[in-house]
Amino acid sequence: MEIAELRRALDDVFDQAVVYHAYTNYMRDYEVIVYATADPRTGIQPAYLRYLFKYWVQVEASTALSLDTWRRSVDERLTDPEIGPDLDGYVWAVRWQALYPGAQLIAESRRAQEWAEQVGIDFHEVRIQMNGHNLNLIFSELEVSHLPSATRPTWSPRTGRAPVCSLRARSDGRRRSRRVNLARRPQRPKAGQGR
Known part of the structure; x- marks a missing residue:
């Protein structure tokens, strides 16, 4: 992805809703799921976008x-x-956060340049500022995709439901589906229960 394209991709989700961010289950990449909306008069339908920061x-x-x-x-x-919502404080229960002040590419990042010299591929640094968390990522590639309806999180800022995805994966030429609740993490065994 070219630098101008990377900046444009980050600008496209300014002030949208981040509904999920974490390492992918295979741990090489980092993903940010954004619920993007537009003024209804534009006719643009809301969409879930997956920002996949590859080789972080x-x-x-x-x-x-x-x-x-x-x-x-x-x-x-x-x-x-x-x-x-009726209490004074940051309401964690909304389960989303505004991508504001937004995401920006750190121009000529020393840390990204060091990684590029050591590994031999281009690296970039992005700062993502939200109203709950701030992220700094050093990665090589950004892949942006619309989540098809089969994988779109069923969470919505309007309903406040936990982000749940139905994932379809190909394995040995056959399709398989599974539902993953993105709001819950596997629990570690309690002492004495083993693995």
Whole structure:
């Protein structure tokens, strides 16, 4: 992806809703799922976009909240979509965050240049600023795709439902489907339960 194309892809999702971000299940890439909308008068339908940062070598995540906001946001009830919106603090239960102030390419990133020299392929650094988290990613390629209806998260900013994807994968020429709840992580076994 050319630099101008990379910048355009990042600008395209300014102030949209990030509904999920994490390492892919095969751990080489990092994905950000964006729910993109436009003014209804444009006729452009809302879409789920997958921003796949390929060959990532460094991801740094930090809070975007101020200390004062954090002090008011430790109440566990703020994770409950029924109770949280009525409380004072950051409502974690909304399960999405605004991509604002946005994502930008770090021009002539020293860290990306060092990785490029060591590995022998181009690397880039992107800063993604949201209203809950900030991310810095160093990666080689960006792949942007529309999630087809079979893989589109069923979560919506309007309903507040947990992001769930139905994934279709080809294995030995046959199709198989599975549903993955993106809001839940596998739990580690408790002490004494083994693996």
